[in-house]
Amino acid sequence: MGxxxxxxxxxxxxxxxGKDLFDSFSEVKSLYAEASEALGYDVAELSFGGPxxxxxxxxxxxxxxxxxxxxxxxALALKGITPSAVAGHSLGEYSALxxxxxxTFRDAVKMTETRGRIMQEAAPEGAGLMAAILGLDRQVIDxxxxxxxxxxxxxxxxxxxxxxxxSGERAAVEEALNRLKEAGxxxxxxxAVSVPSHCRLMEEAARKFEEAIRDVEIKDAGTxxxxxxxxxxxxxxxxxxxxxxxxxxxxxxxxxCVRTIAASGVTTFVEVGPGKVLSGLIKRIDPSAKLYNVENxxxxxxxxxxxxxxxxx
Numbered sequence: 001m002g003x004x005x006x007x008x009x010x011x012x013x014x015x016x017x018g019k020d021l022f023d024s025f026s027e028v029k030s031l032y033a034e035a036s037e038a039l040g041y042d043v044a045e046l047s048f049g050g051p052x053x054x055x056x057x058x059x060x061x062x063x064x065x066x067x068x069x070x071x072x073x074x075a076l077a078l079k080g081i082t083p084s085a086v087a088g089h090s091l092g093e094y095s096a097l098x099x100x101x102x103x104t105f106r107d108a109v110k111m112t113e114t115r116g117r118i119m120q121e122a123a124p125e126g127a128g129l130m131a132a133i134l135g136l137d138r139q140v141i142d143x144x145x146x147x148x149x150x151x152x153x154x155x156x157x158x159x160x161x162x163x164x165x166x167s168g169e170r171a172a173v174e175e176a177l178n179r180l181k182e183a184g185x186x187x188x189x190x191x192a193v194s195v196p197s198h199c200r201l202m203e204e205a206a207r208k209f210e211e212a213i214r215d216v217e218i219k220d221a222g223t224x225x226x227x228x229x230x231x232x233x234x235x236x237x238x239x240x241x242x243x244x245x246x247x248x249x250x251x252x253x254x255x256x257c258v259r260t261i262a263a264s265g266v267t268t269f270v271e272v273g274p275g276k277v278l279s280g281l282i283k284r285i286d287p288s289a290k291l292y293n294v295e296n297x298x299x300x301x302x303x304x305x306x307x308x309x310x311x312x313x
Contacts, residue, residue, distance in 0.1 A: 004268070034105060062113060066095050072300070081308070099223065103219075119248070123202075127169065153169065
C-alpha cells in the first residue's frame with residue numbers, strides 16, 4: 001500500500017537524541033564521525049551531552065537533528081526497511097532528501113549549519129515573533145493576518161486542522177494574537193524562537209542561502225519526495241534546489257503534504273528521528289493512517305517487527 005518516512009524539524013531536538021543507536025550500530029558511529037569531520041566539532045558529544053543551550057542554537061540544532069534522523073534512517077535500512085515516499089517538516093526536508101539520494105549526508109550537514117547561521121542572522125533579536133494558534137480554521141487565520149494594521153504577519157506553518165503557526169514583525173504578531181483570541185482560538189501563544197521563519201522577512205536570508213549552496217551538488221531524487229512549499233511530488237534536481245531556497249520565506253504546507261502523500265496510496269507513515277511531533281499531526285490530518293516512529297533501539301525493533309511481519313501487504 002506504500003510506506004512514507006517523515007523526518008522532524010526544529011523543536012524535536014533533545015540532549016541525548018541518537019545515543020542509543022550510536023551505541024548499538026557501528027554504521028551510526030561512522031555517521032557521527034563524518035558529521036563531526038564536516039563541521040569541525042564533536043557532534044556526538046554535543047548531541048548526547050549538551051549543554052542544551054548550545055544544542056538549541058539554530059546553527060547547532062539543525063545539523064545535529066539531521067544526524068540523529070539519518071542515524072534512525074540508516075538503522076531502518078539495516079533492517080531492510082526502505083520507503084516508497086519521503087517528506088520532512090521544514091529542516092526535516094534535508095533528512096528526507098538524504099534518504100532520497102538527492103543530497104549526500106556530508107553536504108546536508110554543512111548546508112543545514114549554513115542555513116542555521118543565515119537564519120540566525122536574518123532578523124535582529126526581538127524584531128520578529130512566531131506564535132501557535134490552536135482551534136481555528138485556517139481561512140480565519142489567513143483573513144486575520146491580512147487585516148492586521150500594525151505591520152507584517154503571515155501563516156508560517158499549516159500543521160494540521162486546528163494547529164497553525166504565524167510569523168512576522170513582533171507588533172503585528174501580537175495584534176494578530178489578540179484578534180485571533182477574540183475570534184475564538186482555543187490557544188494563541190508566542191513561541192520561544194528568535195527567528196521569524198517561513199515568511200517574507202526571510203527573503204534576504206533566502207537569497208544569501210541560495211548563493212551559499214550554489215556549488216552544492218543536488219541530484220534528482222531516487223525516492224518520491226513531497227516538498228513543503230508546493231505540497232507536491234518533485235524529483236528533478238533543479239526543482240528541489242529552488243524549493244529548498246523558497247522554503248525559508250514561504251509557508252510550510254504540512255497538512256497539504258500529508259494529504260498529497262495519502263492520496264498517492266500511502267497508508268503507513270514512520271516518523272524517523274527524535275520525537276513524535278509529526279505522528280501527532282498526521283493523526284489529526286489522516287486518522288486512518290498507520291503510524292510508527294523510530295528514535296532509539298526500542299522503537300526501531302518494535303517498528304521493524306510490525307512492518308516486516310507483513311503490515312504493508
